[in-house]
Amino acid sequence: MKGFRKELWFNIPTRRAFINITSDVQKCIDESDISEGLVLVNAMHITASVFINDDESGLHHDYDVWLEKLAPHEPVSQYRHNVGEDNADAHMKRQIMGREVVAAITEGKLDFGTWERIFYGEFDGRRKKRVLVKIIGE
Numbered sequence: 001m002k003g004f005r006k007e008l009w010f011n012i013p014t015r016r017a018f019i020n021i022t023s024d025v026q027k028c029i030d031e032s033d034i035s036e037g038l039v040l041v042n043a044m045h046i047t048a049s050v051f052i053n054d055d056e057s058g059l060h061h062d063y064d065v066w067l068e069k070l071a072p073h074e075p076v077s078q079y080r081h082n083v084g085e086d087n088a089d090a091h092m093k094r095q096i097m098g099r100e101v102v103a104a105i106t107e108g109k110l111d112f113g114t115w116e117r118i119f120y121g122e123f124d125g126r127r128k129k130r131v132l133v134k135i136i137g138e
């Protein structure tokens, strides 16, 4: 069995964003030279997510509206966590959208359904953050 590890770095200029990282993950698979196995992709921060869904801007807008209803950023004083910081909502948004995904690799490609894509979800941006890609297989 072979293993491969790489970090993907992001510095999102806005507080919140969804970034399609499918091609970045596929590049890691290409680099790993692993054709049959599993890839784990996880946010290495507790205010960001990695998830799989549709690359459709309307849906991403709907996610943003839905997450703001569940955990509004403002007023920041409504959260006990926000003593000396203002990102309690980002921790909650990340909890709902998830930490990581695991995907199958078959014949060197992400073995995905037609509309499945991998996204980095940022909820407290404007600083450098990273995603871990770990691949095992042969």
Ligand code: ZN
Binding pocket: 081, 085, 087, 088, 091
């Ligand atoms: Zn915090």
